[in-house]
Amino acid sequence: MPYSGSGSVSLDGGARARRRPRGALGATALRGGRTWLTRRPSPYVVLGGLFWVVLTLAYWRVSPCCDSGRYAAVIERLRWDLWHPAHPTADLPGAGSPAYSPYAVVQGVVARLTGLSGWALVELAGPLNLLVLLTGVGRFVRVLTPRPWAPVLALLFMTLLWGTERIVWSGHLGLMSMTTTLGHPSTFAIGLTFWAWAWTGARARGGGLSRGVRYVGPSGLGSAWAYAGLGALYGLIVLTHQVTAVAAAAGAVALVAAWQRGWWGPVVGRWALTGAVALAVAVAWPYHGVPAPAGGAGGDGTHRLLYTGMVGHLWLALLGLPALWARARRSPRDPLVLMFGAQCLVAAYGWVGGHYAYGGVLGLAAVPAQVALAVELAAPRPWGRGRRVLGAVAAAGVCVGFLTVQAGAVVPRSLDPVGFEQPPRPPAYAWAARHVGAGEVLLTDGYVAERALPGYGVNMAAPPWPDPALDEAARRRRYADVGAYLDPAATRAERTEIARRYGVRWLLLTRWRAVPEEAVVVDWNPRSGEVLARIAP
Structure with a gap:
């Protein structure tokens, strides 16, 4: 039976359907009947x-x-x-x-x-x-x-x-x-x-x-x-x-x-x-x-x-x-x-x-x-x-x-009395983001850093996620250039060319990576050993 939205439907002896008047709602509630105000919540x-x-x-x-x-x-x-x-x-x-x-x-x-x-x-x-x-x-x-x-x-x-x-x-x-x-x-x-x-x-x-x-x-x-x-x-x-x-x-x-x-x-x-x-x-x-x-x-x-x-x-x-x-x-x-x-x-x-x-x-x-x-x-x-x-x-x-x-x-x-495995707790990078201006480009060798810093408004030299806004082949070339920049055998001229190509102004390097001679250390994280350095113009 289609419900018209006024009143409710009850059965009288299983043969006859009749609508309860609108004014009966309050009386039903006073008598202890179940309304939307008194209905028990479901489990x-x-x-x-x-x-x-x-x-x-x-x-x-x-x-x-x-x-x-x-x-x-x-x-x-x-x-x-x-x-x-x-x-x-x-x-x-x-x-x-x-x-x-x-x-x-x-x-x-x-x-x-x-x-x-x-x-x-x-x-x-x-x-x-x-x-x-x-x-x-x-x-x-x-x-x-x-x-x-x-x-x-x-x-x-x-x-x-x-x-x-x-x-x-x-x-x-x-x-x-x-x-x-x-x-x-x-x-x-x-x-x-x-x-x-x-x-x-x-x-x-x-x-x-x-x-x-x-x-x-x-x-x-x-x-x-x-x-x-x-x-x-x-x-x-x-x-x-x-x-x-x-x-x-x-x-x-x-x-x-x-x-x-x-x-x-x-x-x-x-x-x-x-x-x-x-x-x-x-x-x-x-x-x-x-x-x-x-x-x-x-x-x-x-x-x-x-x-x-x-x-x-x-x-x-x-x-x-x-x-x-x-x-x-x-x-x-x-x-x-x-x-x-x-x-x-x-x-x-x-x-x-x-x-x-x-x-x-x-x-x-x-x-x-x-x-x-x-x-x-x-x-x-x-x-x-x-x-x-x-x-x-x-x-x-x-x-x-x-x-x-x-x-x-x-x-x-x-x-925890047992030692359950906890969810991942990556480090925060607010300490680095407060130095890097919004929209500036940063190059890093850190897996977590390259995924966290964009959330602070920092741009990455190599985007960590695929996106149709950038051709996938071009994104892979950027990753190859980042690897070439971080190669210990790279010359200063080669690093300068890569930095100029992508507008890189900042480096965030892990503790295992040496800071290039053209970069100046600005801050570091004593807990992780990561270093933030600015590339000298």
Whole structure:
């Protein structure tokens, strides 16, 4: 029955439906009836809220690392010029860089309005991205089942059932990985993906996001707007994080194939509208076109690690395969089964074709198995022998995952009686950035330094990340020139030519590297032994 939005629907003797008058709401509340003011929160609201607090505090206690410098650098470039930002990490134009997504532009606007630094906004983005992720997971699981404990178990399995080897990578939802990557655009994109899947599944089943509510409107107008809005959401995912968008599209196709019934003209037209709007949003974005998921040819080499370490990083997620198998026996068109197959096909394509950047979907490929396990174990009792065994194995897997890899993410070292492995804690480079002017070019031999300093507004002679705004061959030539500059056999004239070619004015060298004769030491870090030197004009 379509719900018109006024009053509520009750059944009288199972034969007659009547609406309660609007004025009856207060009387019901006075009599002790349940309203939105008195309704008990679901287990997921309570435990998910507690999880949000714990993980936010864990994220804030860890120093930003890895790709955080890149995202802070993007915000800094947008602060300088919102409409024509420079290359995120080099003294070059930034036209065509997929780093300038709607997500990043909003952060750039906030930076310009508030004066907050790029690093500060990456820190503040963590709890906001986590909120989008948690609400998306809850909504997606509720589309699959109304069991109240299913989202709680899904969250438990998605954060602990991974592997027994540590991985810190965008797109992986393990505690250790999220403690480091909460502030990254990938986390926001994954949260939007769960919302998009929930919306897609609800539309394919013929309903809206809320249980028992259908979209109504003249001549199906409300339904058309819903499909268009869904397309805009997928377009936003494409612009925010391209590898996640590939996984989102594969999951969407699986959900529609599983649940859509009756492929007549209007149905095909509505899903075509979703795809057309998604494409239009992605193409119309003024900062860049639709980029390849790899983000440049140089991304494949880095992402190859996702395949070579796949077993150690993911084997605990395979504990959900029996639950997927049970769902497949009940229905070969089960959405989680089809979604798992689609994600695995994308990952296999990346491996066979040598496009290793598609290995980024492996993090979301584990989700169908983890969610299937949660839905199976959330079923009401009595449990059969098979379900009891499955529950015991899942509990053992949770303990193994937590104790071997994930515990250090949320257990501070001061409260750790065992010595869990902690998240990476790279050194900060504010001591060097206070000497280097914004936009000046620096050359370094430090792996961590070249990834952190761009977040302070410093440009690198050799950009550490591939980006379509700079041809990959040119980026490799820059790295070769940096190596030639640092070669002990290089002459002063050769070093001067390389420095002039890229406008290098600063050097940051590790303790093992001698300072060239033409450079003057300005500062040093007694903890790491790194030296900051200025090249004499």
